[in-house]
Amino acid sequence: MFTGLCAAAVTAATTLLVLGQDGTVGGTVTRAADGEERAGEPAEREAEQDGSGQDAPPEPTYEEQLATATPVDPDLSGPGSFTVVPGTEPGAGRGTELTYRVEVEDDLGLDPELFARAVHTTLTDERSWSHEGRYSFERVDEGEADFVMTLASPGTTAEWCAKSGLDTTVDNVSCDSASTERIMINAYRWGEGSPTYGPDLVREYREMLINHEVGHRLGLGHVGCAKDGDLAPVMMQQTKTLSSGSATCRPNAWPHPEG
Incomplete structure (x- = not known):
């Protein structure tokens, strides 16, 4: 009877609390009969975080990158x-x-x-x-x-x-x-x-x-702003100005803005 209890104690895994430097519980470690220690869930979650302990921010989208100067x-x-x-x-x-x-x-x-x-x-x-x-x-x-x-x-x-x-x-x-x-x-x-x-x-x-x-x-030349308040023609020199005479147009990136 005593021998059987000892054997069970040797073969069973032992779960230990892992204390941080401040004395708080930081996770669990399971020590198996072979002496190896296996980290519990808190350590697994930590692997999914960046070095600051926070979730890593998502990668910027194409649209966000193109909009960033x-x-x-x-x-x-x-x-x-x-x-x-x-x-x-x-x-x-x-x-x-x-x-x-x-x-x-x-x-x-x-x-x-x-x-x-x-x-x-x-x-x-x-x-x-x-x-x-x-x-x-x-x-x-x-x-x-x-x-x-x-x-x-x-x-x-x-x-x-x-x-x-x-x-x-x-x-x-x-x-x-x-x-x-x-x-x-x-x-x-x-x-x-x-x-x-x-x-x-x-x-x-x-x-x-x-x-x-x-x-x-494609063979197209420069044009000006035809009417005040209109979208600028894409072939207007919009880097320099949005105005032609008394007419000022709005910025426009497309030759066919209507799609």
């Missing part, structure tokens, strides 16, 4: 070399088919994946140039392309735009360098937006940049 030196001049952002995506339209590649200047400090996603999401939106299937923009990452969407420092943007006779140093803007393969998106403007859109419309400003410069690649 990033400081960029307006006088930044990068190395002038570019890296292709990997990835291919089909076009959304049924009409004129165009291919494009996404490249970002090296050492720029901006998120290349976010830029690439923004370009394709914008161009395939029904409010963009794909409206009613008129154009189909296919993203490629190798071989020939009809144009290259390029995110570059203000200095490098100015160099490439000058190849097509354009001066982007005035107001630090972007351009379609039409005599080259590149559409140049100025990293300063991409990062910080413009006073005409303000801090609450960073996402809309970035979408406008993409649509505006691709519109030039």
Whole structure:
């Protein structure tokens, strides 16, 4: 009888309370007959938390990332070399088919994946140039392309735009360098937006940049604000102003805002 009780005591697992440094109960540890200690539920829950003991915050959504400004030196001049952002995506339209590649200047400090996603999401939106299937923009990452969407420092943007006779140093803007393969998106403007859109419309400003410069690649020129209070035409130079004469328009990112 006594022998059996001893055996049971040896084989049974023992549950101990684990005390924290302040003397409070912090969880349980189960010590099995083989001497190994196994953590209880409180330790498992702790593994799901960050180092502060709080639940880790959710990752920001694409929309939140695109709406968040990033400081960029307006006088930044990068190395002038570019890296292709990997990835291919089909076009959304049924009409004129165009291919494009996404490249970002090296050492720029901006998120290349976010830029690439923004370009394709914008161009395939029904409010963009794909409206009613008129154009189909296919993203490629190798071989020939009809144009290259390029995110570059203000200095490098100015160099490439000058190849097509354009001066982007005035107001630090972007351009379609039409005599080259590149559409140049100025990293300063991409990062910080413009006073005409303000801090609450960073996402809309970035979408406008993409649509505006691709519109030039499609052969469209600048237009002004036709009527006070209207949405600005996407081909208006909205980075510089929303006014034409006595008419002032509202910010607008899309060639077909009605969708």
